[in-house]
Amino acid sequence: MKLSIGKTATGDDFFLRNDIVAEIYEALDEGNSILLSAPRRVGNTSIIHYIKDNPSTTEEYYCVYVDTEDVSDSQTFFKVLLKAIFDVENKSRYQKSLEKAGKKIKGFLSSIDNIDISGFISVDFNEKTNESIDYFEQFKDFLEKVDLDSRKILLMVDEFPVTIEHIKDEQGEQAAKNFLKQNRAIRQNDKYNQKIKFIYTGSIGLLSVVKKLDATADINDILSYKLRPLSLTEAIELAQKLLSTYRIQAKREVLEYLLLQKIEWLIPFHIQLSIKEIRDLYRLEAKEVNEAFIDQAFKELILNGDIYLDHYRGRLSKVFNRNELTLVHEILKQLTKAQSAEEAELYDLAVKHNLENSFKNILNILEYDGYLVEVEVQKWRFYSPILKQWWSKNV
Template identity: 30%
Template sequence: MNDWKAPKTIVGNVATGKYFYPRNEIVKEIWIELKKGNYVLIAAPRRVGKTSIMRELERDPNPGFQVIFKNIQSIKSAKEFYKKIYELLLQGFSKSTKVKKWLKKHLLSKSIAEIDIKGSVKFKNIEVDFVSEIETLFEEINNFDESSETILILLDELPEVLHNLNKSGKKEEAIEVLKQLRTWRQGNIDKLKFVLAGSIGIHYVVNAIEGRNSDLNDLKNVECSPFEQAEAVDYIQWATELSTVKYSPDLVAIFLTKIGPYFTPYFINILLEEVDKQARKAKSSDISEVTLNKAFEIVVKHNDHFIDWKKRLSDYLPKKDYAFVGEVLTHVAHREHISIQEIYDKAIAHEKETDYMDFMSDLEQDGYLVEIESSYTFISPLLKAFWKRNNPVYNG
């Protein structure tokens, strides 16, 4: 068939535009929390759609907000972080005509040599204290225009920045950035708000930097859950509305048994795309459970999307921690579940008896395992099959 139409899915990159399936409840909750004055942390396991939601907040802001999205992954110092925030603010303010005019004059009177419309700033050869520049900026704008918009900065990958600072011997700078965010939040700048997300759990990072008991109380967690069952059914219909391969209600039900009981859009998309590929190869839009099973096997065998799930853990966890966590995952992959007693026995063997449940909650928050009645299982059968294939022998 020449005019074969693929489903409306994207895998890996952020889902925007026609690929974004609306997540209205989550988006609404974020705006409510922001209006209460909170900074929001989009709390979700890996690959559930945090960045996609941020892009949606940017695309369709609530009135009174000027929204800017930035992935700050590559930032390497606290100073660079503040400079970036300053630039983002200028970018945000320059969208409002009234403030823009004032801003131009203001900046000329400052040490700033050049600023382009995108907010990129070049300074003369002098040291600039960006934190105080940021505070002054808000103070002055507040004085001349009380009705000015709230600048909402959507910062993606802050946890990664903190992790990199910590790893490169700049722990103090990481602590300082966390402290600065708290200070801003606690009210000395009320027209600045943040939504944070990241592809590594911020809990790992803050634990490593500030100690296991440190809290993230100054951030309001908004849960970004996988789809509910009914939503997943609707999603599959939505994604395949115009595609050559169609799913009958029966086949959707079967599809969901392969993916569930947690319906993460990312895993659904991976399987939808592989099914489409198989059907296209067979030159037939007629699919069945056999096609789904075959696609599942192929995804587990050949899909490089999963390698990253393993690599992440070994990258972010110290070796001894990874040995414990890896063994837990391999146990679950082979035995379906792991009980608290079984976890405890492994914790003793790995000398993790003081904080083993923290690791379990990390694995849960990060989207590997879920807890059901004091027993843990993989969130996704695809991930489980992948882990088992990578760790085929288990005698525990």
């Protein structure tokens, strides 16, 4: 297993958590579509890529992954979903089922231009020819006619909340609300939901986005599955695997010191960052990896972490407007000075900026995005000592 810090961990670099995958499939088998809910960098995207790349974990699903981050209207969204389902890259997955399905949905496919059925279905969507096509209706028509031999399509939609935001920004709130209703209508249709299930994930919180539209009723049928951090046992296993790749040994008690005293929030991203600094320091000073060595590596992480952590700062300007951004920076600055802060103290800052009505939603976004956590009722702190110390250095 190699370090995988700046990209999605896949293949041998993915730390498999069998219990998480089993729980996701259990929720799907119970008839749910799922929202993978977790702060950023916890591993949502890696999990769904693992499911996509390992359909043998269950024979019941035809797994399709699609990233809709660049989509800004509902018609394009449903066109992208159809294209992903018929993508030739999926040829090796469930080919037998799709060959059977091809005969049964040939009539559907004939309504779309540039169809090639040669042992496998592929679709080339011609933009000019298809200007008049209603892709939402086409998507429903497909689900009406397709027969996948008792299997289901598992459609994993990454960046779904961002798509909603784009539609709202470019076409208005009502268009975004209509989009949510279209998606709910598909999930709630008894014929369709026997053939398709959804897993949604994204780099911003779906609930926060939908709350701003006053449209939470349109997602209350989705089961929110909270992706938890690693257990101590899992975190030690991951750290040992990474260290062994670079022929570095560390006693269990030293790893526990790293994980419990330095990292605290046991997510793969922060463990990988720490192991990288241990590796780099070990190459300079090949000596025993003890607590003093860990302390020095952690200092180096804070000093050298800009390239890996600066996205936390840049991310804020994409999520908040100028006035909200000023408040957020004040909240984070205040939390660098103490172990935690009462919510009432932070609310006073919101009052100063005339953002009382937005305050709770701002906290929710900061929580979902991996900045802050409510450790007790109405008491907040940084999720991670790594982010807190790095933020303090850059204030």
